[in-house]
Amino acid sequence: MPARLIASQLRTCLGDGAETFAALLAGRSGIGPLRHGEPTALNVAHGYHVEDGATRAFAASRWVADCARRAIADCGLDPRRRRMVALVGTGLRELAAVEAYATGGAAFPAHRLHFGDAVRAAVPGLHEVVTVSNACSAGGHVLALAEDLLMLGEADAVLVCGVDAATESMLAMIGRVADHPTDAVRPFDADRQGVLLGDGAVAAVLMPDDHAGPALARIVATGLSCDAHHETAPAVPGIARAMRDALARGGRDPAEVDLVVAHGTGTALNDPAESEAIRQVLVAGGGDPLVTAVKGATGHTSGAAALVNVDVAWRCLAGGRVPPVVGLRRPLPEGAGLRFATTATASTPRLVQCDAFGFGGVNAVTLVEAP
The missing domain is CATH 3.40.47.10 (Thiolase/Chalcone synthase)
Known part of the structure; x- marks a missing residue:
């Protein structure tokens, strides 16, 4: 709900x-x-x-x-x-x-x-x-x-x-x-x-959701998965399942997601896996989302990371600007076809996907929209 x-x-x-x-x-x-x-x-x-x-x-x-x-x-x-x-x-x-x-x-x-x-x-x-x-x-x-x-x-x-x-x-x-x-x-x-x-x-x-007072944003749904694929390595099917779970719970189509605030850890395994999951779920579903990530600026805030992404998401919704991926100079080959934000971009997204993935395959994906 x-x-x-x-x-x-x-x-x-x-x-x-x-x-x-x-x-x-x-x-x-x-x-x-x-x-x-x-x-x-x-x-x-x-x-x-x-x-x-x-x-x-x-x-x-x-x-x-x-x-x-x-x-x-x-x-x-x-x-x-x-x-x-x-x-x-x-x-x-x-x-x-x-x-x-x-x-x-x-x-x-x-x-x-x-x-x-x-x-x-x-x-x-x-x-x-x-x-x-x-x-x-x-x-x-x-x-x-x-x-x-x-x-x-x-x-x-x-x-x-x-x-x-x-x-x-x-x-x-x-x-x-x-x-x-x-x-x-x-x-x-x-x-x-x-x-x-x-x-x-x-x-x-x-x-x-029926709260009548002012709000910063609407949390549409959060999807979860736990694939237990490996102690530390991510798995594309588990990440994709969390994305699909969020969309299903929120009753949304993949094409509606026009911004992803990615997990983006800058590691050898996470970034290709997350790129492929975005491609399989959102792009294959008719979407072409802008992709940003914050850890190049803030480091990996671990248990706070998902909520950091949500805070950034509502500010993008409210301000009509999307920050670049700090530290991104040359996109990885596995990200071919994805639209990474390399400069601050004027954009007012409708639906933002916030990704968070943890060791052991505990994955959480939250959809956020304007109130």
Whole structure:
């Protein structure tokens, strides 16, 4: 069942939502030297960091709490007067805080791996707070859960959040699969070198589709799949199935999608697979969508990535401009025939597809349109 997006607050290495979108339109990246861990040991020299001047421990909790507080203030809802559930999607939870505690030798408060305490403190009166750790598509999965809660009447409003902070253990993992340190994320580029992590947090408020107040966008549907094809490698059939599921749930034709905010990790396997899935589902269905992606500017924000894409989508709908794929200089051969945005483009899309794919084949695709 569709839902109304009535507020959205974002934090990336580029700033808040408006600052991030302005940087994307300008083709500006937030990449900088790695600030956590030893670059030589990790084989990672760069990152897309949020710096708030505070300790690294529980940074993810601070960022998501701040976004949640601002989103609730924007929409003016009082959770104490209605049943509002909060869902937090994440890939790493508070692993950065665990690492900080391990270094200091102190015992880690295990319940703070989740974000219930932080979100409840920021938004008093919430009916429930649930943390969903579901890899890099976690933000899309909590969107789908929010749609279900509203459709079933189990909540009057849902605060949907996504957050992750870069961790040394995750940095070590991406460093070990690269021959040389990646200098920047280049989605869909023939010379892409691999992915880099980006800090990020998002909080959005969803209301039922019959909500009569102002809204930023309409969440048409979210499609899911879990193909379990491989521990890390994506599979075209699973990605395509999530796309088709979103279209079927939303009652939409592939030809109606005129913008894709792609997952676009800049990795050897993801970008060709995503390109082929777009070709099989949307292009074969009569569409010719413009394709953009944000990770060249923000890094891979993991559990927040799906909701970052949704925030960008509603701004494209509202402003009539689509940002370029930052870092894309020469499109990959597997992307032949797709229209990648290489400059900021004047366009008012009707229907935007937002992609998010995670390790283990957990895929989420969300369709967004103007309110």
